[in-house]
Amino acid sequence: MVRRFRVLPLRSRLALLVATAVAVAVAGVAVASWVIVRAQLREQLDASLLAINPTEQVVATLNQQGCASGPARPGLEFANNLNATVQLVAADGSHCWVSGRTTLPVTLTDRQIAARQKENAVHDVTTTDGVAMRVYTFGVRTDDRNGQFFAMSVAKPLSDIDRPLSTLAWVLLLVGGVGVVGAGAAGLWVARTGLKPVDELTGAVEHIARTEDLTVRIPDEGEDEIARLSRSFNQMTAALASSRDRQAQLIADAGHELRTPLTSLRTNIELLARSEETGRAIPPADRRELLASVKAQMTELASLIGDLQELSRPEAAGPGPLQVVALHEIAGNALARARLRGPELRITAELEPWYVRSEPTALERAVVNVLDNAVKFSPPGGAVEVALRGGELTVRDHGPGIAEEDLPHVFDRFWRSPSARSLPGSGLGLSIVARTVGRAGGTAELRPAEPGPGTVAVLKLPGAPTPPPEVPEAKGA
Structure with a gap:
């Protein structure tokens, strides 16, 4: 049943749930109403029985005619007019003098009241002809010489309340059924109206x-x-469109960047191959220059492919687990590599201890990229100042600087300023810097140096708890 319900369309399920809820509510109200009305009608029936008190007439008739079974006495025709039955019961269980349309069965309660063990009682009985009766029984003493005591039963048929209750039940059933059907229709209409935007969303997704x-x-x-x-949904589609555009742009830019070194590499290799095929030797100096060019282009391709692999990782998935690392130590290692690449430059550094939460390899690569840019754009014999204070790493060079209109684009993938297009590089270094620093919760910024010329690169990284010092293991005796 549950499986079949789940197969139904959503609007059908909503309409069915609404109809079911209304049906349960209507059924509860109907049953409660029927029970309350039934209790009130029975109370009214009991009250009407208590209001019938033929004691004086019964006693008078008993004194004159005695208690004998037979047809109803003329003096008690009022009972028939009230649709009531009156009967006397002796302590031995014999009964007599019936007024009404039927004879009541004698119960234990009637005999107990006739024997003065109870004062009165209200109970239900069923006659020999199958009529359900509501009976009020009480004790009556005659005024004859024997002073005989009887139990007088006054009864009325329960059909007086069963017929209205039956009519009420049919009315409640009819009204409840109409209400349930109406609730189902209303639920279907509400479901269709409320789910119209969902239908539009479904149509958009399918499209x-x-x-x-x-x-x-x-x-x-x-x-x-x-x-x-x-x-x-609109934000998701916009993000997907932007991601697809960035992917297409990345492929186009990567193809453009790969074309130049591959073309140069192909040309150099073809020259070397033609020399071998024709037997025309290339002068040693030119051959060494060609081989050096091939090696440099292979290195550039390897670096470009590594940068592309780094940038192809999802934003949410970093290259490795974050851990607390010493930024000053990473900066020191990057400085050693930068001094090898720019031996003619004066590189000074002031590094205060600072710990951050990041991936060590990626963070070192980011710092190396920043220092490589400073070395690349510094004039021969120039200076590069590096400082780490309070979680802010600054790298200042004295090169030509970056134009004001180019600053918003420096962290874009494959973007290179006009002055840098003739220099080695792929334009991905600063993109990797911004991404790595962002993963560590920091920010990266480039701004003109003051006083100029030159550029200042600023990496701000939040601090992390200082790791406890390593305790050397005690040597055994």
């Missing part, structure tokens, strides 16, 4: 899956859950 058109947008007016879902 995107069919055409891969990520420019589709759906209306998102309002502040309800459907509007929030629509806005989230």
Whole structure:
């Protein structure tokens, strides 16, 4: 049953749930109403029985005619007019003098009242002809010489309340059925109206899956859950479109960057191969220059491929687990590599201890990229100042600097300023810097040096708890 219910469309399930809820509520109200009305009708029936008090007439008739079974006495025809039955019961269980349309069965309660063991009682009985009766029995003493004591039973048929109750049950059933059907129809209409935005969303998703058109947008007016879902969907499609555009741009830029070294590499290799095929030897100096060029281009390709692999990682997945590392030690290692690449430069450093939470290899590569840029753009014999204070690593060079209009683009992938296009590099270094620093919770910035010329690169990284010092193991005796 549950499996079949889940197979139904959502609007059908909502309509069915609404109809079921209304049916349960209507059934509860109907049953409660029927029970309350039944209790009230029985109370009214009991009150009407208590109001019938033929004691004086019964006693008078008993004194005149005695207690004998037979037809109803003329003096008690009022009982028939009230649709009531009157009967006398002796302590031995014999009964007599019936007034009404039927004879009542004698019960233990009647004999107990006739024997003065009880004063009165109200109970239900069923006659020999199958009529259910409500009976009020009480004790009566005659005024004859023997002073005989009887139990007088006054009864009325329960059909007086069963017929109204039956009519009420049918009315409640009819009204409840109409209400349930109406609730189901209303639930279906509400489901269709409420799920219309979901249908639009479904249509948009199907359209995107069919055409891969990520420019589709759906209306998102309002502040309800459907509007929030629509806005989230629009944001998701916008993010997917942006991601696809960035991916296409990355492929195009990577192809453009790979074309130049590959073309140069192919040309050099073809020259070497032609020399071998034709037997025309290339002068040793030219051959060494060609081989050095091939090696440099292979190195550039390897570096470019490594940068592309780094940038191809998802933003949410870093290259490795974050751990507390010493930024001053990483900066010191990067400085050693930078001094090897720019031996003619004066590189000074002031590094205060600072610990951050990052991936060590990626962070060192980012710092190396920043220092490589400073070395690359510094004039021969120039100076590079490096400082680490309070979690802020600054690298200042004295090169030509970056134009004001180029500053917003320095961290874009494959972006290179006009003055740097003739220099080695892929334009991915600063993108990797920004991404690595961002993963560590910091920021990266480039700004013109003051006083100029030159550029200042600033990496701000939040601090992390200082790791405890390592305790050397005690040597055994």
